[in-house]
Amino acid sequence: MSKLKIASILFFISTLFLKFSSMFRDIVIAHQFGASAVVGAYNAAMTIPNTFILFMLTGMKDAFVPSYLKYNKQNQGFSHLTNIVKGTFYIGLLISIVGALLSPLLIKTLFPTFSDDIxxxxxxxxxAYFLSVFLVGINAVYEGYFDANGKYSFSTFSQTVVVLCTIGSTTFLSKVIGGYSIAFGYLVGTVISFLIKLIYFKPKNFINWKQKIDLKEVRTFYYIFIPVGLTIMVGQINLNISNFFAGMFGADAISYLNYAFRLVSIPQAIFGVTVATIIYPIIARARTNNDMPLFKSGLEKGLAIMFLFLAPTVAGMMLMMKEVIQIVYQRGAFDSAATLATAEVAYYYIGSVLFYSIQVIIAKGFYTLDKGNLIMKIGILSIMLNIIFNFIFSNWIGYKGLALSTSVVGFIYTLLAFLILNKQIGWLSLGKIGKEYLKILLSCLVMITVLLNIKGFFEHFNVYLYFMILTIIGAVIYLVMLLIFKTESLNDIVFKKSDLKNY
Incomplete structure (x- = not known):
């Protein structure tokens, strides 16, 4: 088995653990504090610092991978790592100090109705969240370093540590320090994640402590990084806009939309992000070596492999949406009526999962080409379109229209990004991609047709057993059809070493 396959499997497993631990964190917070003012204060207070955290965490990694590979080819990788770590430390520290000092003013101004204790x-x-920003930035640089060197699972593990610390603090300290336990756990987790990296490298090898910072190199990097980070924030901004519109329909509407969005986004977070992360260093090295055929091949394989996993998952969710929501959420105060309402919204979000997963792969192409400014412009356009479609669709079908808007905007965003990227690099093999997608879609169609005809035999079973039986039968049918159609992406994963193995 090639090193790429081993790394991919480990990364997939670690990503699953990260995503499910994040879901468990939300369950723990809900169990300890319910929907009280404590949770409201927590969500409100972390909005602004979380914007900077998201900016640093994901944007930094996407910008650093191709940058590091370029310098590493010139035997200057460690020097570049040192410059970016030092530059990020000072910039992040400034954000942390200013943000922490302004926090009292921001909270009093933005949330004047809060009681004194809240x-x-x-x-x-x-x-607490602002103080973590500078360490988040440094952690992100090293996580980008791990990704560039094919150590994807280590990068994901360091993020999981933060989630686990938040869970632990909330579980064991909530009775002692109340709502402060959530932010405290996040801050402690960020520090521990940093210390793990420091111990891994050993302090003397962490950076070149004696090296003078190259401000020109740092400025050049941040010129590339800033539009990448801003692009990453587009999704969060659009989600906030949707929540604003949802507020006009009452608190229940916000809950249904958020529950549905988080659930439906899981396949994107697992398959779209996983495949994009694995393929990123490959296309980055191809770009560094001026190997455009390999660059295009990497993107094509990324798009095909992502769809191979995503298509049956989305199809299965559409078939068993109510059962999935029942299994994940329906307990305690979340009753059957909430399950039905959430399921209705979730169907409208399905398109966004597919389109934004494709967009994640395409975005890696822009970042590798140092063209993050182009996709940032598309992102800004998507924000404006989201406002327009939110208004139109919410007046048409109520709060469910906000979910539909997300899917429609996702389609336009992805289509524009695909067309512009192809203009930059010359067209990808649309015939090859289309043929692969057609085989996958036909396999899904056969799977769904069979499941629709047999699911009646199992509907009287316990919901967990019903879900398990249909999932296993569906997976077997899908795999058999992929083999019958001789799907190339499956062949690349299972039966032969990819032609990208040396990268």
Whole structure:
């Protein structure tokens, strides 16, 4: 088995663990504090610092991978790592200090209705998250370093540590320090994640401590990084806009939309992001070596492999949406009526999962070409379109229209990004991609047709057993059809070493 396959399997497993631990964190917070003012203060207070955290965490990694590979080819990789770590430390520290000092003013101004005790909780939560920003930035640089060297699972593990610390703090300290336990756990987790990297490298090898920072190199990197980071924030901004519109339909509408979005986004987070992360260093090295055929081949394989996993998952969710929501959410205060309402919204979000997963692969192409500014412009356009479609669709079908808007905007966003990327690099093999997608779609169609005809035999079973039986039968049918159609992406994964193995 090639090193690429082993790394891919480990990364997939670690990504699953990260995503499910994140879901468990939300369950723990809900169990300890319910939907009280404590949770409201927590969510409100982390909004602004979380914007910077998202900017640093994901944007930094996407910008650093091709940058590091370029310098590493010139035997200057460690020097470049040192410059970016030092530059990020000072920039992140400035954000942390200014944000922490401004937190009392921001909370008092943005949330004037908070009671005194809730206001204090919100202020200290905001301060804790702002104080973590500079370490988040440094952690992100090293996670980009691990990704560039094919150590994807280590990168994911360091993020999981933060989630686990938040879970642990909330579980064991909530009775002692109340709502402060959530932010405290995040801050401690960020510190531990940093210390793990420091111990892994050993302090003397962490960076070149004696090296003078090259400000020109740092400025050049941040010129590339800033549009990448801003692009990453587009999805969060659009989600906030949808929540604003949802507020006009009441608190229940916001809950249904958020529950549905988080659930439906799981396949994108697992398959779209996983495949994109694995393929990124491959196309980055191809670009560094001026190997455009390999660059295109990497993108084509990324798009095909992502769809291979995503298509049956989405199809299965559409078939068993109510059962999936029932299994994940329906307990305690979340009753059967909430399950049905959430399921109705979730169907409208399905398109966004597919389109944004494709977009994640395409975005890696832009970042590798140092063209993050182009996709940032598309992202800004998507924000404006989201506002327009939110208004139109919400007046048409109520709050469910906000989910539909997300899917429609995702389609336009992805289509524009695909067309512009092809203009930059010359066209990908549309015939090859289309043929692969057709085989996958036909396999899914056969799977769904069979499941629709047999599911009646199992509907009287316990919901967990019903879900398990249909999932296993569906997976077997899908795999058999892929083999019958001789799907190349499956062949690449299972039966032969990919032609990208040396990268």
């Amino acid at each position: 206001e204090q909780l919100a202020i200290w939560t905001s301060i």
